[in-house]
Amino acid sequence: MSNYICTMDFGSSKITAAVAKAGRKGLSDLHFTMMPSRGIEKGMIVDSAAFSNSIRAVLRNLLGKSGVKIRNIYTNIPAPNVIVKHSRAIIPLAERGNKVVTPSDVMRVNHQAKVLGANLEEEIIHRIPYSYSVDSKEGVLNPLGLYSHKLESDLLLVCGRMSFVQSLSRAVNQAGYEMKGMALSGIAAAEVVFDPLMREGTCVFCDVGSDNTEMLIFRNGSLRHIEILPTGGDDVTMELAKSVDIPAVLAEDIKITHAFAGDCSRIEEDKEVLIKRNNIYKPVKQRQICEVATAKTREICTNIRRTMERTITCGEVDTVIAAGRTIALDGFLETLETILGIPVRQARILNPGIAGMLKGEDILSGQKYMAYITCFGLLRVAYSYEYPSDNGQNPVSGVSGNWMRRASAKIKEIYEEYF
Template sequence: MMENNTIAGIDIGCSGVRCVIAIQHENSELEIAGVGIAPCTGHIRQGVLVNAAIAGEAIQKAVEEAEEMCGLEVDSAFVNITGLHVRGILSSSAMQIGDGKSEYPEEITDEHIKKVEENAGNITLPSGCEVLERTVRDYSFGGFSQLPDPPVGLKSVSVEARVYTIYADKIAAENLRTVVQNAGIAVEAVIPSAVASASAVLNRDEKQVGTVVVDIGSANTDLVVYRGGAPVHLSSFSMGGDRITTDIQSLGISRNDAEKLKIEKVAAINQFAEKSTLSVRKVGGRGSVSVALPLLTQLAAQRIEEIFNFAAEEIAASGVGQSNLTGGIVITGGAARMNGIIEAASVITGHQVEPGIPRAVKSVSKVANEPEMATAIGLVKHGLELRRVGLGKKEPVGYRDFAKKVSKFFNKLK
């Protein structure tokens, strides 16, 4: 059984599953005690789970590896969701304070705020969708707008609230829960990948002044814009680091070698290209092929330009101007390790760009400091916030301990 100060996050990505087990100490410090990684492919398409068997096996492997590292057992976790179906919508509502007959303004109470927030969030979602999260963006009253805190105790004739609702396809979310639960883990909450990553790499000040997180995964890129301490725009698009790997692989190189070249040798911007040629094994190991690094960089730079041109369009669609994005762009995810990607993103978008690695956590594993761990670590950080406000659910699955005992028994017989 998990202790009350223990929390787990399971990041189900296109290239594999990552599990993080964390402990919150009495001084509120968060320590990553266990990390498990199980590579797998073919279980997700366009961010949607399409193969339960592959995903379920990887979840079990990642969780068991994390448990072995820290000596703790997991029975529940926060899980991420991504894909084109994960979207956000801004809505608002205003209400009159008092009966409207008095010529004097009346005091705004907690009840007024609660009611106007509920009304603002009471929207009709697209058919077949469910709410993942709702956050209050800001309040307005008496000619003042975009106030981050509720104006309780002040007088006005009316008050308004704006709420940002993040939603997802109901079937996609339910399939995700089912696969995790069938692996013996209760799902406390399903959290958008971009929100989780932002929780790992941004601090409160960055969320307040305006910052964009771009999480480049293997097949998808997730983007979220923060302003005033809350998300104001969220998007996901089917472009990721795998496109670069596939382009390199098309030269007759194995996928593993193509991935290694992408991270270790290929630059994201032409000015950073090494002027040399490498001899790389062909697919199947039969002979080798000469590869010019400037050519590989040219291929990669084209893909990076596609990703950040799309990101720039999404940032513009958020309605938050560049002058209100003081924090610029923070890049995380596996592709964030590419040489020159920070400079390339800055040139393409016109924003200040910084690398994003998980922050404000201790860890027994160096792996936790890598950008591709941002979503998994963000799940436990954001999950703690959800628990504090009573939104984390723990519904025991019940059979995992029994299944583990049976597995150990048969392993002893081998």
């Protein structure tokens, strides 16, 4: 029987959904769709019934396109509901002397750290091994095969606020579906936008959405830091609405059609744009629109730089990859490059499994392409949950594979330890 995986990305401005057939050889038969978000604002569910209806509408649309009957879904967890923290644990390896560290020791210490980091108010979504200490030597990335008396683990835990996870689950159930799993949007997106080369050195992935910006810092392919900033493209819209004195919906239109961030003096001082309001046309100076957009864009980018510099200096960064539809604003990427002082690449889907399925998809260009990155990334994460790699452990999520794999790994480990 075919197994299909369905994912949804709940953004504050739009909901995207994708479904693909999953098999041992990977994903195939991809279908996707997008609709404006309802009932979710700034990453919070503000109207559960409207939110459920929009989930139902999006999935009905996807059914129409794919013919696949969907029962359960994997989703992102919107950034404001995410708590990122470290949890540490230590276990003895031998009563006296030293013993070689085995995969089951690593699983045991990580389990211990997970238990210590858990609480009733939070649901652990990802547990990412950060570093290990082997006999008080810190910063060990892979302790397997080393001899030690004790083993200490530092886990990076990405947790969801329990009340949000429960509300989301309920809304999904009310729409007629089941929640199967979750992932942080940035972790999902990074699954499809990095190529092996970018996994070397220090790489920053920055998703600038409507109200939130997620920043993930990777070193040699390992996730080191996650930062969530309460800023995004809607800040530009709201500032335009305030300064030009127009409703937010109009300001959004003006932003997309007339705004850019950059040298505003290139626009003639008297050039006007006509805005229709209450059936009356109101003239607005285009230079004013651009000045507002430029100032707000600079503020967002400065905020990104400040946040990044809390953990690394710009000089240390090898690659910056930007995603999120906010970067479609003319001049946004250039402003970010100028403020960071490093080249910024627009995210592209480089994962061969997903990129291969997108060949010939003409409708997926421009902002539409950007809109689907998280949703396609979620497909990769969900696939790795359902088809875990041979070591039985998903490297990003820390989710372990099925018991058969674990049992055979255990037999191999006992053999290696004693022979």
